[in-house]
Amino acid sequence: MYWHKKMRLFFSMHWVKFAIITAVLLLIALAVWGLMSMESFYMHLTLAQLPLQLLLTALSAAIFVYMYMMVFRGGFSKLERGRVKGENVRVRFDDVIGIDEAKEDAWEVVSLIKDRTRLQQIGGKILRGLLMVGPPGCGKTYLAKAIATEAGVPFISMAGSEFVEIFVGVGASRVRKLFKRARQLAYAHGACILFIDELDAIGRSRSFSYMGGGMETNATQNQILVEMDGLTDKEQNVIVIGATNAGEEVLDIALLRPGRFDRKIYIDKPGLEGREKLFKYYLSRVKHDRQMDLSRLAKRSVYKSPAEIENIVKEAALIATRHKKDSVTYKDISEAIERVDLGMKRKRVLTPTEKRNTAYHEAGHLIVMYILHPTDDVFKASIISRRSSQGVVYSQPREELYIHNKEKLLADIKVSLAGYVSEKLKCGSTSTGVSSDFKNAMRIAHSMVWQLGMSDKELLGDYTSVPNDQISDKIKEDLNNETQKIFHKCMKEVEALLTKEDILLERFTKELVERDELEYDEIEAIFAEYNKTRENPAKHIK
Structure with a gap:
């Protein structure tokens, strides 16, 4: 469906490489033709000097390219992240366990991405932003990966701290390049998901000094506001997913208004049923006593996050190995819980x-x-x-x-x-x-x-x-x-x-x-x- 757009995007992104390759091939052909037309003595003399000339030319070219990239092509603001295909993320919704309510909200977003054509036909607009709020270790990043996998669209992931630099203007420049890349992928594939982890690193309420100046993160945040609000092309569906452990109150109100982060998903620690499913999932990865009562483990681990439950199972496997057992038992799990909660x-x-x-x-x-x-x-x-x-x-x-x-x-x-x-x-x-x-x-x-x-x-x-x-x-x-x-x-x-x-x-x-x-x-x-x-x-x- 989008093959012609993908071809245009490919050539627009790599035309410089094609031009360089064509020029090099042309120069090689001209050099061979010139050598063939020379007398034998001068041809041998030229061939003898050719390695040194090539070395000096390559060194000069390397210095020029380095200076050009540093001065004219971004330098410190160079963006290292590339896109990841949705099918390569390989995190399905079935793999996200213990946060069923959040999964329901996220699945609605996936449905909107898949049915974006029908949505546009009735005059609706796809969500621009999705904010995930919750304590650490509850699966916010994992859920974002599942959304990308199920939607089958490119997925770009960056941490909020990657925009923060000592050099003024670097963060804003990286934001521009990131959204430019996302818009290109959305044009070629129909949609693109841009995931910003630890959004509070750049999304906190803006502050200004007594002289009217602001922090470097202010410029970065301003650029994010402009980029999110400027995504008006109906064919460039860029969905920004932000995740934060901090509460909504620490984020700037301009980020939270409709048109930027339209939808909020609150991810809490799993309940009794969720913890039981988590123990079943993580214990399936290790050899364990099949008679173990998982409901008892779930009741024993009140207020535990998915990451903490995973850590408990890993610790139990280490304890079982240390005791030279063939499988993990309830006693090992119990000792692991105590070790995690109380310490060694x-x-x-x-x-x-x-x-x-x-x-x-x-x-x-x-x-x-x-x-x-x-x-x-x-x-x-x-x-x-x-x-x-x-x-x-x-x-x-x-x-x-x-x-x-x-x-x-x-x-x-x-x-x-x-x-x-x-x-x-x-x-x-x-x-x-x-x-x-x-x-x-x-x-x-x-x-x-x-x-x-x-x-x-x-x-x-x-x-x-x-x-x-x-x-x-x-x-x-x-x-x-x-x-x-x-x-x-x-x-x-x-x-x-x-x-x-x-x-x-x-x-x-x-x-x-x-x-x-x-x-x-x-x-x-x-x-x-x-x-x-x-x-x-x-x-x-x-």
């Missing part, structure tokens, strides 16, 4: 007193988490050093929660304070190990009072949005008092619980000192031994 174990030799105090600290966290927390379950307790912490109680939510109520926030504070209270009750003094716990608890309590209106006095409003000098000292004092009130109330409840469960606290401390680590099943068994149960335990995800 560090062998530190603690004094008996340090080990006992750490065990009391973690046992306090464990008991309060198990009994009082409404949404999270304990999967592991350890007094082995990981990263910067001396011990850890590893917990996971039972399901995705996108809104946290007051009870959940208070439970988080109580769990954070439990280590401090346990040390104070059993050791007579506290240690520096409570610093991160206090920091987390204070952050939550401060947010509850200053931002969320969850104090007893009902000081409503987000006071962090008001300049500090515009809040009266009386209001500040009330807010701080309410924060401390939450702190002390939670601490008293934790102290009462740990005093009541003193036998359980001693038992867990003893087990941690002897074993260093307690797994989910062992923790459940000890609680069951003392007839301690909680409502809706997540035994199905152990």
Whole structure:
């Protein structure tokens, strides 16, 4: 359908090469004809000098071409990226897993590209821009490749950082060349997809200095705005796909208006069903236990992105290999999740007193988490050093929660304070190990009072949005008092619980000192031994 346009494009892009080849062949023919007409002596003399003349000519030509390319053909702004055929990307929509809603929106774009003739017949226009927004590792780039593959059109990919240079004007020049290349491919193939990854590198809100000047990225962004808004030729369907990990609010409003990025696709972390499909897909690439319950893995990996799940499977394969196993088991996956979330174990030799105090600290966290927390379950307790912490109680939510109520926030504070209270009750003094716990608890309590209106006095409003000098000292004092009130109330409840469960606290401390680590099943068994149960335990995800 587009063969004549492709031929015209090919000759328009390579006419210089054809001209050079023709000229060289003509010169060779003239040189041979001239040598044939010379006398024997002069012909031999000319042939003897010919290699040196060719060498000097080639050197001069190389210097000239280099200077010409640097000065007149872009130099630093030279664009290295070429097009990639859609069929060569080889990422189908079936390969994009865990983001079904985003796939539906993207498939609509593919349909518009495929049916662009019908769309133009009824007077419609194809989308000019598609913005993908979401956290890292959720498949934005992968989805863009799938769009190019399914649409079967050329695909050009660049990162936003490739437009940023120290030299003024280089970024804008690269943008012009990139869009020129995209328009040529769209003319020859009917459409072209231009993918700009990490768009926020050049798409942030424009800023200007006090003298009226702007940053170099301003010129680059201005050129993108002009190029996107200037794509009016009905046969030059260039679809710009931008991807960013930053929120929409950081991008310039001129980029987001209709006519530039017309459509926005929000890509979030996968839900339960999506995570199960991801585990099935990535485990199919390695030898694994076929009896493994993938639904348990999906429930164990709440809030994990596709990239994180892929990394977990890779880490599990390494662990299985290290243990000289023939396939990956559930235990390997579980260890990989802990290694990714908690970090590698560090062998530190603690004094008996340090080990006992750490065990009391973690046992306090464990008991309060198990009994009082409404949404999270304990999967592991350890007094082995990981990263910067001396011990850890590893917990996971039972399901995705996108809104946290007051009870959940208070439970988080109580769990954070439990280590401090346990040390104070059993050791007579506290240690520096409570610093991160206090920091987390204070952050939550401060947010509850200053931002969320969850104090007893009902000081409503987000006071962090008001300049500090515009809040009266009386209001500040009330807010701080309410924060401390939450702190002390939670601490008293934790102290009462740990005093009541003193036998359980001693038992867990003893087990941690002897074993260093307690797994989910062992923790459940000890609680069951003392007839301690909680409502809706997540035994199905152990």
